[in-house]
Amino acid sequence: MEPDQKAVEAHLRPLIEQELAELRQQSDATREHRQPVELDQQSVGRLSRMDALQMQAMANAVEQRRRSRIVALDQALRRMNDGDYGYCVDCDEFIGEKRLEIDPAALKCVRCA
Numbered sequence: 001m002e003p004d005q006k007a008v009e010a011h012l013r014p015l016i017e018q019e020l021a022e023l024r025q026q027s028d029a030t031r032e033h034r035q036p037v038e039l040d041q042q043s044v045g046r047l048s049r050m051d052a053l054q055m056q057a058m059a060n061a062v063e064q065r066r067r068s069r070i071v072a073l074d075q076a077l078r079r080m081n082d083g084d085y086g087y088c089v090d091c092d093e094f095i096g097e098k099r100l101e102i103d104p105a106a107l108k109c110v111r112c113a
Helices: 005-029 046-082 097-102
Strands: none
């Protein structure tokens, strides 16, 4: 038996919006870590510059994953607004409330995933 889609959406929408807000806040808070590392041989030695470049690369990788999650959550909200949320993109069956609880941006049911 398929749960009421509107009830699932009403429960998950605030969770999605909260996660989006947190991800955007984290992105803003780490913006300076992703800025280009300046070449300044006077104040930063070669090893320190290499460390800074490595930290920048890690911050960029985290930001890329964060951006991917933001896109997925934005698409989930769009599907809610369009009335398509909660249905598998492959078989068009309801994904399942527990799976959506774990990942509200899920596109496929367990069987198709």
